[in-house]
Amino acid sequence: MNGIAPSLCHVTVVVTATAGLRDAQARGAALARTAMEFGVAPRALRVRHDGMRRPLLDGLGPGARISISHGRGLAAVAVTGLGPVGVDIEAVRPLPALRLARRWFVPEEAAWLRTLPERHRPAAYFWLWTHKEAMGKALGTGLARGGLLRPVPLPDRWPPPARTRLRWDGTPSVPALAVAAPTLTVASPDVSASLAVAAAGADAEGAFVDLRA
Numbered sequence: 001m002n003g004i005a006p007s008l009c010h011v012t013v014v015v016t017a018t019a020g021l022r023d024a025q026a027r028g029a030a031l032a033r034t035a036m037e038f039g040v041a042p043r044a045l046r047v048r049h050d051g052m053r054r055p056l057l058d059g060l061g062p063g064a065r066i067s068i069s070h071g072r073g074l075a076a077v078a079v080t081g082l083g084p085v086g087v088d089i090e091a092v093r094p095l096p097a098l099r100l101a102r103r104w105f106v107p108e109e110a111a112w113l114r115t116l117p118e119r120h121r122p123a124a125y126f127w128l129w130t131h132k133e134a135m136g137k138a139l140g141t142g143l144a145r146g147g148l149l150r151p152v153p154l155p156d157r158w159p160p161p162a163r164t165r166l167r168w169d170g171t172p173s174v175p176a177l178a179v180a181a182p183t184l185t186v187a188s189p190d191v192s193a194s195l196a197v198a199a200a201g202a203d204a205e206g207a208f209v210d211l212r213a
Contacts, residue, residue, distance in 0.1 A: 005061035007038065008081025011166065013182065013197055015089065015213035019073040027068055030075035035059075037212055038079075052140035054084045067137050067197075074193055083201020086137025088130040092192040097121035101128070104148045112154050120158055123194065127160070128152050130196035131179055138177060138198040152179075166199055166207045178204040182211040 016033040018026040035042040044059040047066060057066040063081040069088045070076070078087035098121065101110040109128055113121050136147040155161075166178035179198040197209060 004063055004081035008061060008064055008079070010208040010210055011078055011080040011082065011085060011180075011197055011199055012037065012210045012212065013087060013195070014077045014079075015195070015211070016075050017073060018070055018075045023070070026070040026075050030068055030070060030077045034077045034079060050084075050140075054137070054140045067134075069133070073191065076195060078197050080199055080207070082199050082203045082207055084138050084140060084199065086134040086139075086198045087196070088133035088137070089193055089195045090126045090130050092123045092126050092194055095122055095125065097125035101125060106149055106151055109152065109154065116158055123192065124158060126194040127181065127196070130194045131181065131198075134196040134198040135177060135179060138200045164209050164211075166197075166204050166209065168205050178207070180209045182209050 014030070014034045014037050016030055018029050021029060031045055032042040035045050038060060040059060046058040047055050048058065049055055055066045055068070057064040057079060060079065061081070065080055065083065065085045067078045067085045067087040068075065072091035074089050074091060076087045076089040078085045097113055098110065101113045105128060113124055116124055131152040132148055132150055133143060135150060136142045141147055160181070162182050163180040164182055166180045168178050177198060177200045179196060181196045199207065
């Protein structure tokens with residue numbers, strides 16, 4: 001990984017509260033918190049995009065990639081020099097998980113949700129969703145072009161163990177795509193969240209995920 005700053009040789013994920021902020025304000029707050037974590041002035045960071053509309057980050061050294069997710073009072077920013085990166089965070093909330101899974105996900109994922117106790121299904125649904133969203137962002141496709149049908153490796157048990165290193169997602173067509181779902185602790189007892197991060201690149205497999213929440 002020649003030419004990559006040491007701080008960019010893994011994936012740093014910064015999570016911050018954004019309650020009451022509009023979209024632009026939420027992104028600004030998330031970037032300001034990220035700048036603080038990296039020890040630079042907020043004005044030093046500038047986001048631009050590559051030819052596939054995947055965001056690049058100026059201000060932390062060459063090759064820095066960034067992904068931002070926000071909504072419902074939380075924001076997450078992922079930064080790395082390993083290659084294109086994607087992050088997604090979702091507040092877990094009540095929803096008809098089985099009906100939505102049958103509509104949007106592959107049959108194996110809907111069947112897996114059905115095996116879980118009903119009280120766990122919303123969290124498991126968002127676990128799947130955040131994985132798909134993070135992978136789509138890293139690939140530059142989002143959830144378009146079949147992104148919701150991109151399989152997610154199902155855990156052997158629920159809740160699944162947190163992963164602090166990126167792992168190949170098992171999709172033969174994109175062997176360089178690796179994903180992780182680190183443990184996220186939210187301070188408010190009224191908020192539960194699901195978080196996933198993915199990176200695409202030859203050095204993504206096994207990379208450490210540094211979660212700062």
